[in-house]
Amino acid sequence: MKRGVVLLGAALLLGGMGQAQTGSAGSKVPLATGTGGAVATVDLDASRAAMRILEAGGNAVDAAVAAAATLGVTEPFSCGIGGGGFMVIYLAKENRVVTIDHRETAPASFTPTVFIENGQPIPFDQRVTSGLSAGVPGTVRGWQEALSRYGTLSLRRVLTPAIVTARYGFVVDQNFRNQVQENEARFRAFTSTASLYLPNGQPPAVGRRINNPDLARTYETIARQGAAGFYTGEIAQAIAATVNNPPVAEGTTLNVRRGNMTLADLANYEARLRPPVVSTYRGYTIYGMQPPSSGGLTIAEALNIMEGYDLSAMSEPEAYQKYLEASRLAFADRGAYMADPEYTDVPRNGLLSREFAAERRALIGSQAAPGSVPPGDPFKFQTDPSYPLRPAPAGFEGNDTTHLTVSDRDGNIVAYTFTIESIGGNGMVVPGHGFLLNNELTDFDPVAPHPNVPEAGKRPRSSMSPTIVFREGKPVMALGSPGGSTIITTVLQTLFDVIDRKRTLAEAFTVPRFSQRNAATTGVDLGGENTPLAQGLAGLGYRWAPTPEIGRLTAIQFNPDGTVTAAAEPRRAGGGSALVQSGR
Template identity: 60%
Template sequence: MTRTATALTLSLTIILHAPLALAKTPVATGSGGAVATISEQASQSAMSILNKGGNAIDAAVAAAATLGVTDPFSCGIGGGGFMVIYLAKDKRVITIDHRETAPAAVTPAAFLENGKEIDFEKAVASGAAVGVPGTVRGWHEALERYGTMHFKQVLAPAIDVANKGFKVSGIFSQLTRENERKFQQFATTSALYLRDGKAVKPGTLLRNPDMAKAYREIAARGQRAFYEGPMARAIVDAVQRPPVAAGSSVRGGSMMLADLANYEARIRQPVVSTYRGYELYGMPLPSSGGVTVAEALNILEGYDLKAMPRANAEHLYLEASRLAFADRNAYLADPEYVDAPVAGLLSKQFAAQRRSQIDTKRAAMEVAAGDPYAFQQDPSIPLRPQARPQRALGKESAHTTHFTVSDKDGNVVSYTFTIESWGGSGIVVPGYGFLLNNEMTDFDFSGPRPNVPEAGKRPRSSMAPTIVLRNGKPAFTIGSPGGSTIITTVLQTIVNHVDFGMPMDAAINAPRLSQRNGALTSVEPGFAGSGQSKALEGFGHGWETPPEEIGAANAIVFNPDGTVTAVSEGRRHGVGSALVQKRAH
């Protein structure tokens, strides 16, 4: 069934000659609260909540809601995510898993036709790609348990931005242009983000009154406004019968109202590891980020990286990442469906065994998974399953957002959330102005694998929001978007900062290398042919083409003198936005 554009309400007001965008500052040092995001409006929203007495959790929801307006192609209430929170009063870290789940009618054959995997791009742009969104439930849990404000207060800045509009940046216009074909398939999306079938131009003021309406309903009724009632019905209708443009046809999905009503976020214990005197708190399964970063750092801890020539140290970083990814791909998935050997993977003894397989002078091409079961202390997982054949790393979207917030009392939030691909499934929910995710395509399309689709299951993620303590106090936070390159971005930034002694802004701005157990390593534009690349080529490393920008990290550093430094990207994704409550003079 189709629904044509004539039956839709135009959700977009476009006004030319928009006001100039606020100037972004990617690094800021001072006292009180701090925030680092890729969006000036989102950073301002967080800061406004902090200035009104809200804590870091309140400010994080305000920033996230605003990012859903200004960066709707990477995040929003149509998706899900992972939040890591340091509670200063209790001196403990908790995590909120609000990853999307597979609808109850989903089976492992969801993306198979006649026994063969369907085309990936066709799978993305469909109702079948949409997982049950978890973001609003995650925000609810964060505010109810750890915040001081309610939805009405923290959503107000985002409602204002959605109503008044924001100036379309060059990156926003470019991302729209790259997704024109996907967006053209859906009448609601075309009406919102295209003009005569083409991307809106930089400098345009883009308003989204329908998203403001969605936020107002959540502000008035709380998370129930999203998971029950008219908005829930609109979501389910859009998934089952996507609002396609005339002449388009896409697969519908199986989501039901009960899937939304039954959605639950999970409060989970963080992955805890140590590295050179630091305590790292990361996201547990179903995100593979925390475990994989920790394993790679455990491997690297056996080397004195700072005493080595840089090329030797970077070679070891790439090889440690290769080994950790081999183990990630073999074992990690939703812990409610798979008994993953997490304790074994986090074992320092297992890391030593894996380290012994590294040739310090030569790059491996691809490596097999290790055997963490010999180091597994959990008696509930006593046996190693039958070895699985190695398979190429599946596609995983690089399009997500990460930001971080702290407050004057020392509470800290490191938060990564997403709608998966740029623009998610491409489906804008009629009347509510937000894009639905395509998170179901984060599952492996065929098995046997731990990460195949199953009813109620959460697809494996690479998101790695991280909070690092030293001597029991926050030292820094780090996280990034980038699909599976999230793990390597977080890992490399930690190595840059801790081992190489780089200030956090330099650690973030350094060229990124991402080795994920492939014959070639992902690099950024301008790296190939550099002195750094030639030195690593001497170890046998080679580079993927074409090169692409990797990640868009945000961090906060808690300085020894009691000040804080918020750090965002200095050049990637159009430069980030770092703010502190009181600037240092």
Template identity: 60%
Template sequence: MAKFSPTAAPRALPVSRMRRGATVLLTTLTLSIVIGAPTALAKTPLATGTGGAVATISAAASQSAMTILNGGGNAIDAAVAAAATLGVTDPFSCGIGGGGFMVIYLAKQQRVVTIDSREMAPAAFTPAVFLQDGKPIDFDSAVASGAAVGVPGTVRGWHEALSRYGSRSFRQVLAPAIRTARQGFTVNETFNRLTTENEIKFRQFAGASALYLSGGKALPVGTVIRNPGMARAYSEIAARGTAAFYGGPMAQAIVDAVQRPPMVGGATVRAGQMRLADLANYEARIRQPVHSTYRGYDLYGMAEPSSGGMAVAEALNILEGYDLKAMARPQVEHLYVEASRLAFADRNAYLGDPEYVEAPVAGLLDKAYAAQRRALIDVNQAATRASAGDPYLFQDDQSVPLRPAAARPPRQESAHTTHFTVSDKDGNIVSYTFTIESWGGSGIVVPGYGFLLNNEMTDFDFSGPHPNVPEAGKRPRSSMAPTIALKNGKPAFTIGSPGGATIITTVLQTIVNHVDLGMPMNEAIDAPRISERNGAASSVEPGFAASAQGQALARMGHRWDAEAEEIGAANALVFHADGSVTAVSESRRHGGGAALVQRTGH
């Protein structure tokens, strides 16, 4: 393979002889890879000022939101603009090939609404879709397959948000993302690392390998990627709205890619059974938020099929019985871990798509039930795996309920998603988490349209009986937890994160850091993270186990996973009494984030 030269002019080459710095032409997919990037936008993880604000993991996405806000658009308009741009610059974690959950605060009405655009199982799905000879198939082989692809909901979710609560059209809010896709973005260290981690998966699929690999290897840092296929997809949506995505040529291309995944050489994967009718019949849901209280705050999160809002609320209800402010930090973190363990035991036992499973929501959110669960915690010693409780005793339920199942090891769950948050000068707020599931989703790029399809169906439990088994038309349980907090009826802060099941613990721990330990939000986000999901050991970040905090917790019996890695990539807004707002993103995780406000304070 030729040496990569940063000064070499791009030239057309056959796919079989792709080189770094080359322009690649496919019959159904065109991507331009060049050197000499557009001027890189600076990232600042913390900004305070007045007017609208945004915090995302991408400088280009934050700037897209700010462009819409500066042009008179509201927070909902800006959120769609940021999300669309993230689909270009962070395509391995999100995009129109996936789905998500949006929590919106409407300032004039002083109410919170939520939009569920979670992916849905095709009509051909059965509980045995991921079984072979009665046993669950290998998880990794399930991920990289057409069978893993759920009906994408993102575009329908954007439409619901704009048509109900926005003030701008698809054409207006998608313009920044179309421009980014055409002009290109620069491969940074994080993008290169994520591509490298997915080389094996991407090598199997023609579209992904053409888009993101050269000679089977990740594109080097400094490469500029232009994606005219994605610009085409966005342009068609801008012109025709949801009809362009859920019907017509784009829908046919999605179905063809699922049923006959475009592979490299003789590679084969499981085909999916999605049909055009599955796309045409997809609907986003407007759902009531999960509402809970914690130390004077009103917290609003996402209801099922997300488990995030419920699990965070239950864990906080358990923690509310302790005077955490009077305790040393290791003691606080011990209780946080134990509360998380109990909440996950209940989450795993009961929660699923509410259109298929009637979960004991009232009981799980009951403060008296939290007190019963709290009594199981030893304040000086870590527990082992917890069993689910019986929340049915704490609600008026005349049906014959599904009683708690025996605790079992937690199922593998992807940790890859994105979260961001936006507000506007009028006080409207969006907290939005969306995803394509694993890094790079299924690995299948829709020919001609440049976007990756999700592998969200692997969020189902592969075997049952269980509330979260696959069924036709069902939405798999999620851990996404976009959250908006009010105090005395006024916005106080937002918080959310990617990270699969670690989303719940990241949001929970950040709230405890901010509310109970009194940390400013940037310090609450930057603090080392621990994630306990009712497993044999807790996940921690590099260096934590050997730290004074880690050793203090180890003396209480806590155990850590052998491999430490970054947990989450949070974004938040904090609203102050003087009318100013602070946007907060990660300072180092995932390469750092980009926080912007319309008018910077002095």
């Protein structure tokens, strides 16, 4: 990249922002209301990057990619160009919703027994920290598809804020340090990772400014050459070499297995444009992702089940009990039937049918089910030929991902969730290039047969749930979250809280989160088990599994008076950052 472009980026990033930054120039604020464009992310630097692009005349797609690239610098253990994701876009002028699937794919070498050794699954932690767990990254291809089809600025322009942040650095916060500490043993196992994230052999101190010049140069290559600069040439060679010959530090005791990713795997990667999942709920129209994301279908099915109750007239415990049981049933069906649609005949029409929802609703009593429930049979409600699939056991998904939500003054909206899976992905920074690789292929279930079995070129099932909500054809809310399979329940509970319990978006952020995923125990925010609501639910048979945090929501609400409210977490994982172009 030319020096002038970098200096321009520095000016854009470090200069004033007028009204758009009122009240938040020095620190993150979780709530902002005003007019014009809006952005909500987990990180102030990323929110500023998006706002810079909006102020420079870019649209929501341009701004979303700018924020995402910056998050790859400042939130590298959650996301980055070594991973993949799902983007839901509302194009206001065309009044339509499109989605881009840039989920990672398995290398061509994969077989259903790739994670089996001596007749048993490789232990999960060993699957994670290995070359085997890394899927072919999809993020860069997804960005280019989004910008070339729906953006207004070049990839070079929207990457400039991230290049500046990577080159000149950012300030370490407590969440960043905590994530390094949690992964310290893994990070020490790889020379490239230890060099970047364990300066002087220790996790970086809170308040220290750190930079990532290798990532800045990688972004510069992508800015010049486009996605081809990532999927072919030097960067692709470095990715394949890292997967196939992990940069293991001398003396490590970890059993780090090699993968088998080829340059052809990288060069052949394609993003997919898929029609959204469209469902309705009490007069609202809800758009989400199709499989291989399980989010759109699971949320839609649960809402169909819940719609049979007058939840706004019930007491809090009674209403939440219906939400939790609807989620339990929908998760049972998710585990049985949802996977990559290019490899599995997913019974989408049956899962979305009102008749199937009524059949599932009939199983809900006034108490918590004692444990997991079996899946239903959506195939008899299919309107297209299909065949039954064997139920899959519950898998394990990493809880670290990120979500951002952006809108612009013209009404375009982006809800974007992307990830490298577990905190720190597979633990391996690509030497000389400054980004971590994903461990997404651990989202496959290692034991066949079932829909989500590992196969060559397949995309593992995901829970990512970027969602946009409309009423009478106008956008009402856009939202999403990280959190593994709790992503689904976080989005579902937020819709329930806002639509049924009449909470504002800000109030919905402060309610304890409850996550029932077809298990004997129900997840709850740590401390939330002691609230009156949780105590009332305990009287209905719920047993709690306190969790440090469930979800890390970012959202935008479109208000009846024409204003917008950007909202991010006020406290979970250190809080998030909300900005609007013209505050009030």
